Amino acid sequence: MTPPEALRARALDLLSRGDMAGGIAGLEAHLAAAPDDAGAWLALGAAHAAEGRWAAAAPALARAVERGGGEVEARLAYARALVRLGRLDDAAAELRQAAAMEPPDARVLRELGIVLYDQRRHDEAARWLARACDAAPEDGRAAFALGLAHEARRDIAAAIAAYREAVRRAPGFTDARLTLADALASIGEHEQALGELEALLARERSHEKAAHNREVLRRALAEMRARRLLGKTERELARSALVVEAQLRRRDAAEAPAAGGGAARQVVRYTAPLLELHVTLDPARGPGGGGGVIEALHLALTDPERAARSEDDVFKVAVIGEDGRQAPVNYATGASLTFLREALGCPMTQASALYASLLQGAPSVDWGGATARLASVPGAAGRPGGERHGILVSRRG
Incomplete structure (x- = not known):
């Protein structure tokens, strides 16, 4: 009878030479005689996993964990098999135990974060993935996964920072750069998104998706x-839906000092029964030195309560609800969404998202x-009514 140690050595040799069937059979024969060999259970589970037989890999790896084989390695391999079998809760439990071992293994931290992300526990996922990034400063995949978690949490700024870090750590990580470009485009940073796609195409000239996305972004x-x-200038403003449909009329203009002591700006006021639009112009940048370029736009509702009660029969804006149906909005919302869409040049869906963020308490939102x-803003000079409250859109920087 062949000694168990010889069976084990022969089985491992067969596996190293690519004879998976022979190696697995040899390990099973060895384990029949030496069932407490944790390392052999780990090797058997890994062999089944390499063949994609996850249902066979999981129990073998569970035996390795029970017998203390490989400690972190065994738990990590077992958790991966559980993920493949769709047993995410069990996988997370194994990874939590592995993460409690000292010193913490960056692979465990990353995979626990990914499992939590798959469970849609995005806040917790982000915390573990941030630890993984700290534990492995050159792991681009951990930073990429952290970006995905932040994006799922709707923290796009943190997501973009994480994607940038993933690209810094792994410049050839195509998915990270593509996703970074998508995230930048989602907040209107088309120029930066194009830069990322150009960088990707400089490395992979035949990347079809990057080339297609570049043309779409252009x-x-x-x-x-x-x-x-x-x-733009007041000429384009006069043709906008905001001015035309609301029948805004140009009323008066006044000079206002520029920030930092620069040249004075001109502020022009437009009015309609429920709206005021304050337009800040830089005269020095106008075509031919005249007219002025629009630097900022402030839309204010002169009677917010009435505007909120009134039906939007002017802008005819409809939003898509959570049930997928289109629903009309009131005049205040219709005017605000039309204003954001035209001031920023963004789609209506993006205008809706930006408006919702402001209403939910965001101090500001950036786009494009x-x-x-x-x-x-102060009320019109010499007229009662005090300040006008509304939305200010201005060029960044």
Whole structure:
């Protein structure tokens, strides 16, 4: 009879030479005689996993864990098999135990974060993945996974920072750069997104998806520049839906000092029965030195309560609800969404998301090189009524 040690050595040799069937059979024969060999159970589970036989790998790896084989290695391999079998709760439990071992293993921290992400426990996932990033400063995949968790938490700024870090750590990590470009485009940073795609294509000239996305972004950037009112003049403003449909009328203009002691700006006021629009112009940057370029736009509701009660029969804006149906909005919302869409040159869906963020308490939101925030301006000179409250959109930087 062949000694168990010889069976084990022969089985491992067969596995190293690619004879999976022979190696697995040899390990099973060895374990029949030496069932407490944790290392052999780990090797058997790994062999089944290499063949994609997860239902066979999991019990073998569970035996390795029970017998203390490999400690972190055994728990990590077992957790991976459990994930493949869809047993995410059990996988998370194994990874938590592995994460409690000292010193912490960065692979365990990362995979626990990924499992929690798959369970849609995004806040907890982000915490573990942040630990994984700290434990392995060059692990691009941990930073990428952290970005995904932050994006799922709707913290796009943190997501972009994590994706940037993933690209820094692993410049050839294609998915990280593609996802970074998508995230940048989602907040209107089309120029930066294009830069990331150009960098990717410089490394992989034949990457079809990156090339396609680059062309889409180029068109979107051109359309955004053509639509947005920031950077345009009063000529384009006069043709906008905001002015035309609300029948805003130009009333008066006044000079206002520029921030930092620069040249004075001109502030022009437009009015309609329920709206006021304050337009800040830089005269020095106007075509031919005249007219002025729009630096900021402030939309204010002169009677917010009435605007909120009134039906939007002017802008005819509809939003898509959580049930997928289109629903009309009131006049205040219709005016605000139309304003954001035209001031920023963004799609209506993006305008809705930005408006919702402001209403939910965000101090400001950035999109496409501009910032929107809730703000107040003084009332018209010499007229009662005090400040006007509304949305201010201005060029960033």
